[in-house]
Amino acid sequence: MKPKLIPAVAYLRKSTKGTRADGTERQENSLAQQRREIEQFAAANGYIIIRWYIDEGVSGWKRDGKRPQFDRMLREAKELGDFRVILCDDIDRFSRAGVMDVFTDLLTLKNGGVVALHCVKQGKYDLVGAGQNDIGRVLKLVIDIHGGNDFSRKLGRRLALTRRNKASEGKRSGGNAPYGYNNGEKNSGTIVLGDPAKVQVVKSIFNRFVCEFHSMLYIANELNSQGVKPPRGKHWSNQTVKNILQNEVYKGTFTYNLKKTGEFFILNKDGEVVEAPERGPLRQAWKPTEDGVIRHHDAHEALVDQKTWQAAQDRIASFAKSARLRTRETPFVLTGVLVCDHCGNRMYGVDVKKKYNGKVFRHTEYRCEGRTRFGASVCGNHTIREEKILPFLMERMKAEIDEAQAELIRPKPERFFSDEPVDNTVSELEQSLRVLGEKIRIGKEGLLLEVKHARLRNELSDTVNEWLTEYDALEEQLLHAKNANKPLDWDNAPITDQLLVELANWRKWCEDSFSHDRLGTREVFRQLGAQVRLRWTCEKKQWGKEIRNYYQLATDCSYRLGEQQASLNLAKVHQAPVEGSSNCNRGVDRSYSRTGKG
Ligand SMILES: [Zn+2]
Numbered sequence: 001m002k003p004k005l006i007p008a009v010a011y012l013r014k015s016t017k018g019t020r021a022d023g024t025e026r027q028e029n030s031l032a033q034q035r036r037e038i039e040q041f042a043a044a045n046g047y048i049i050i051r052w053y054i055d056e057g058v059s060g061w062k063r064d065g066k067r068p069q070f071d072r073m074l075r076e077a078k079e080l081g082d083f084r085v086i087l088c089d090d091i092d093r094f095s096r097a098g099v100m101d102v103f104t105d106l107l108t109l110k111n112g113g114v115v116a117l118h119c120v121k122q123g124k125y126d127l128v129g130a131g132q133n134d135i136g137r138v139l140k141l142v143i144d145i146h147g148g149n150d151f152s153r154k155l156g157r158r159l160a161l162t163r164r165n166k167a168s169e170g171k172r173s174g175g176n177a178p179y180g181y182n183n184g185e186k187n188s189g190t191i192v193l194g195d196p197a198k199v200q201v202v203k204s205i206f207n208r209f210v211c212e213f214h215s216m217l218y219i220a221n222e223l224n225s226q227g228v229k230p231p232r233g234k235h236w237s238n239q240t241v242k243n244i245l246q247n248e249v250y251k252g253t254f255t256y257n258l259k260k261t262g263e264f265f266i267l268n269k270d271g272e273v274v275e276a277p278e279r280g281p282l283r284q285a286w287k288p289t290e291d292g293v294i295r296h297h298d299a300h301e302a303l304v305d306q307k308t309w310q311a312a313q314d315r316i317a318s319f320a321k322s323a324r325l326r327t328r329e330t331p332f333v334l335t336g337v338l339v340c341d342h343c344g345n346r347m348y349g350v351d352v353k354k355k356y357n358g359k360v361f362r363h364t365e366y367r368c369e370g371r372t373r374f375g376a377s378v379c380g381n382h383t384i385r386e387e388k389i390l391p392f393l394m395e396r397m398k399a400e401i402d403e404a405q406a407e408l409i410r411p412k413p414e415r416f417f418s419d420e421p422v423d424n425t426v427s428e429l430e431q432s433l434r435v436l437g438e439k440i441r442i443g444k445e446g447l448l449l450e451v452k453h454a455r456l457r458n459e460l461s462d463t464v465n466e467w468l469t470e471y472d473a474l475e476e477q478l479l480h481a482k483n484a485n486k487p488l489d490w491d492n493a494p495i496t497d498q499l500l501v502e503l504a505n506w507r508k509w510c511e512d513s514f515s516h517d518r519l520g521t522r523e524v525f526r527q528l529g530a531q532v533r534l535r536w537t538c539e540k541k542q543w544g545k546e547i548r549n550y551y552q553l554a555t556d557c558s559y560r561l562g563e564q565q566a567s568l569n570l571a572k573v574h575q576a577p578v579e580g581s582s583n584c585n586r587g588v589d590r591s592y593s594r595t596g597k598g
Helices: 031-045 068-079 099-111 134-146 148-168 196-211 216-225 238-246 306-324 369-374 386-409 425-449 454-483 496-516 518-528
Strands: 006-014 047-056 085-088 116-119 123-126 181-183 191-193 254-256 265-267 273-275 294-296 338-340 347-356 359-368 383-385 531-539 548-559 568-574
Touching: 006 031, 006 068, 031 047, 031 085, 047 068, 047 085, 068 099, 148 254, 148 273, 148 294, 196 216, 196 238, 196 306, 216 238, 216 369, 238 306, 338 347, 347 369, 359 369, 359 386, 383 386, 386 496, 386 518, 386 531, 425 454, 496 518
Parallel strands: 006 047, 006 085, 085 116, 338 531
Antiparallel strands: 116 123, 181 191, 254 294, 265 273, 347 359, 359 383, 531 548, 548 568
16 A cells, blocks of 8 residues: 655755855765755655745855745745655755744744654654644754754854954954963953063074074974973974074064954955865864955054064075975874883884985984974984884784783783772763753753843853853763773673674784885884884994993884774783994894794
8 A cells, every 4th residue: 555645845045155054165966966866855754745946146144034934934834834844955955044034934834733843864853743832842853953063154254254253353352362461451442562582582582593593393392401491382393493483473564364263253364254165184273374464554563673573584485495395105004102201202204315425314203393493402312223223113012902902802911900999080070061061052052042132142042152161071081081992891891702803903914014105004003103202322432432221122012993983992011122222222122123924
C-alpha cells in the first residue's frame, strides 16, 4: 500500500552573497539546481510539494518586506493552512535579523498547522511533538539557527563597524597600548608615552639596529642578559625585536586593519566591512596586507623619526632576500622531535657545508632553537649531527614498539590499575562547563523574552557572547585534560588483539619507512608523537686535548593507535652515552650508533 503523501511547501532563497551559519562561504547553487535537489528530497521523504516560495537576491539578514515570498508563506500558512511541512536546503535560509523575528515566524507557522521544518542539510525539526513542551522545541530550533557562530557573527559585524568608524577618525577602540605607550584618557582613542624605561628600550632597539648595525638576535640577547622584561612571554627573541622595529606606531602613525584578525568580518580594500573568507585550519591571523588599511600620520607622539624607522625597514628587507634562498628540498627528519633539555626549545635542522683542504664536506645537524632565537643568555651552543642520533633513535623506536607488544601480551600488568588518585581537573572542568552551559541557556531564554528594551537586550547578548567564548575555551581545556596522562583502563581498553595488530602494523611500517625514505621516516616519528630530549653533559679538558660529550637521552613517546587513540605513555630514560659531535668520538660506547642491519 502506498503511504499518503504529506502536503508541503518549499522555500528557496538565493542571496547575492553570504555565508553559512558556520561562517564558511556559501557556494551558491543555482536556483534550478536547488529546486532539483528539493524535488528529489521531497520524493524520497514522502512529501508532495503544493507551492514554491522563491526569494531572489536577498540575504538572510534582511528584515520584513525585503523577503516578499517568505512573508507570503507566513501569510498563507495563517490564511490557508494547507501545508504541514516546509522544505528547504539549509536551516540558515530562515535566519532573520533578530532572534525574536525567527521566534515569531516559527510560532506563526506552528499556529498555521505547520508541524515540521525539514532541511536537506540538517534534517527534520519538529515544531509539534507528543509529550514535549512545544515552545521548547521551537526554542531549540531558534537556538540552532542563531546559536554559536551565527550569534557571534552578528555581534562581530556590529563591533567591526564600530571599530572601523572610530578608526577612520584616527581613534583606537580599546585593547592594550603598544609597548612603550599607555592608553590615553578613557574613550579618547589615543595613546600617550608610557613607562620611560620602556620608551628607552624602544629607542635603543632602533638605535642599535639602525646606527650600530647589530643583529636582531644580538639586541634580543643583550636585553635578556640585562633582565629587561619583554612585551610578552619570558624572553626577548629576534621576532620580538623585529615586531617592534616593524611597528608603525613608533613613528607616530596610527594603523588599523593591517592584520585582518576578524573572525567573521574584515575590512576590504574599499574599507567596507565584509564577511571574512574561510580561514586555514590553524586559525592564524591574516598576513598583513595593504587592503583596506586605515592610516593616520602624526596621530600621537613618535618614539623615532621617519628616517630612522624607514632605515630599519630597509635593513630588514635586505635580510629577507637571503632568507629566501634557504629553502630545502629534502625534509629534516628530526625537526620537532629533538628537544633541547637545557632550555626546552625544539631543535631544528641545518645543512652544513665545510671546506677542508680544498674538499667540500657536507653534513646535517640539529641546533637548539633557544640559542638561535633568544641568544646565548638563554641557551648554549648545542648541536648534534643527524648521522649520530638518527640510527640510534630508529633502533629505540623499534624496541619501544616491541616492548609495547610484549606488555600487551602480559595479563593485567600493574600499570593498568589506576590506584593513583584520579586527576580531578577533568571533573572540575566538567562541572564548570555544566554551570556555564546552564547560564548560557538561561541567558538565551532571557534574550527571547526581552523584546522591548533594545539596550537591555544588547547588554544581555554581549554577556551571553562572552559566556560562549569562555565555554569554548573551557571545552578545549577539558579536551586537553582528558588526553593528558590518561591511564589506560584495562577493562575498557580496546581489544588487546586489535592493539597487537596495530602495533605489528606500526612495526612493519617503521621498518619499511626507515629503510626507504626520509619523508617516510619523518612521518613515523610524527605519527608516534615521539619527543626526544637531549642533554649535553660535557667534560671539558685542556685545550687541544680530548673533549668528550656524553648524552643522556630520554624518550617520551606517546603512541597513537589508529582511530582508537589509545595512547600508551612510555616515558623512559635511557642512560646511554651517544657520541655527540665530530670532535668527541673517542672512548665512547658506539654500540647504539649502528643500525644493526648490514
Ligand atoms: Zn637549548
